[in-house]
Amino acid sequence: AQSVTQPDIHITVSEGASLELRCNYSYGATPYLFWYVQSPGQGLQLLLKYFSGDTLVQGIKGFEAEFKRSQSSFNLRKPSVHWSDAAEYFCAVGWYYGGSQGNLIFGKGTKLSVKP
């Protein structure tokens, strides 16, 4: 069965420091990969997505992610974290079949705290 693992439940970084959030997936083929961010009491905002092509994907708010097929990973990175980046981050996989898109499977999320 498809699954997504985010090994870090909670990460704290200092403002201005770099960030890497880990995501591993289990899927029989190359999936569609997403990173979403959720602020408290809010819905999910799409940061970036990967379908095919260049394995380094640029997203909004200065985030990027790299797809590594050999490691089944899709890690999210940001070179310099801002206090406003404090939120919960979700990695998700999906698939496309028979001319229609399937539902998303989410990881458990990583909560990011930012120290001043």
Added chain:
Amino acid sequence: KAGVTQTPRYLIKTRGQQVTLSCSPISGHRSVSWYQQTPGQGLQFLFEYFSETQRNKGNFPGRFSGRQFSNSRSEMNVSTLELGDSALYLCASSLEAGEGDYGYTFGSGTRLTVV
């Protein structure tokens, strides 16, 4: 353009009651999906509707149901509420124009509390 609109934002219900949540997708989007988010289970897929038909369903009991109207608006209903149904219910819409367009836009959710 307007995003995905979910109403109400907050809801408090008593065990045994039923509840209906509403979702208006982005204009032109034909697919609407529902997810349940809880601290213990995380984000779990409930069901998806496309052109008024349920196309996909997650592993939830029959107390959870939904429907989609001709204008793509969707409702989900939970009957005989249990304490464990307390959650944030998220709706997501999708254009479904083709494989390259794959993706979902989420609403802000409805926070359901069952007491």
